[in-house]
Amino acid sequence: MKMEIKALLDFVGDPQYREDAELGWQQRFRKTVMLLPWALGVALLLALLIGGLDALGPWKLDEHAIQLLLETYPASYIFILATLVAPIIEEFLFRGPLLFFRASRFFKAAFWGLTTLFALVHLGNFPGLSDHWFLAPLLISPPFSLGIFLGFIRVRFGLLYAILFHAGYNAILIGPALFLFPAG
Numbered sequence: 005m006k007m008e009i010k011a012l013l014d015f016v017g018d019p020q021y022r023e024d025a026e027l028g029w030q031q032r033f034r035k036t037v038m039l040l041p042w043a044l045g046v047a048l049l050l051a052l053l054i055g056g057l058d059a060l061g062p063w064k065l066d067e068h069a070i071q072l073l074l075e076t077y078p079a080s081y082i083f084i085l086a087t088l089v090a091p092i093i094e095e096f097l098f099r100g101p102l103l104f105f106r107a108s109r110f111f112k113a114a115f116w117g118l119t120t121l122f123a124l125v126h127l128g129n130f131p132g133l134s135d136h137w138f139l140a141p142l143l144i145s146p147p148f149s150l151g152i153f154l155g156f157i158r159v160r161f162g163l164l165y166a167i168l169f170h171a172g173y174n175a176i177l178i179g180p181a182l183f184l185f186p187a188g
Contacts, residue, residue: 008035009042015156019115021106024160032161036169043153043173050146057142072131079182086178091170098122098151099158099166115155123148 024032073082098118105114123144130143150173158166 008039011160012039012042012153012156015159016152019112019155019159021102021111021159023162027161032165033168036157036161036165037172039153039157040169040172040176043150043169044176046149047146047173047177050149054142054145057139074182083175083179083182087171087175091167091174094122094125095154095158095163095167095170099154100163102155102158103163119148119151119155122151122154 027035098121101118102111102114105111108114126144126147127140150170154166154170157169
């Protein structure tokens with residue numbers, strides 16, 4: 005596992021398209037699953053930072069688009085959207101194009117651009133952000149870090165593994181919140 009974290013950190017420092025072609029699907033799947041607790045840990049740390057900042061400031065950061073969806077749709081519907089539909093669409097949109105840059109000197113720019121765009125799209129999850137736009141970099145830090153993990157997995161193991169990772173990540177983060185803390 006230490007080797008995968010080191011490879012991830014090396015990738016962050018110098019993103020390059022290098023697939024682990026010699027690995028079988030079981031090894032790719034295992035390595036993908038082993039990275040999931042690390043991504044969740046980073047997300048938890050960032051969420052704690054955001055929560056601490058929220059407690060200190062006059063803003064209200066706890067409003068989230070999922071709350072609005074829960075007022076209209078059942079939790080099971082949102083869970084399917086978050087764990088099946090969104091990972092497939094987002095991975096094709098934000099990690100799929102990396103294939104076109106694999107042999108390009110613009111791969112780094114494409115990777116960081118798509119990762120940033122992925123994070124920015126998630127600003128839509130915060131409906132009351134317009135009054136506190138300066139908090140946007142902090143609020144998109146969890147999806148930005150997720151985008152780094154997803155890009156690394158996509159490049160090393162393939163798009164399918166990025167989709168599976170994204171689905172698992174969303175299921176672990178969103179699932180309990182949907183079913184344990186319903187709207188209202």
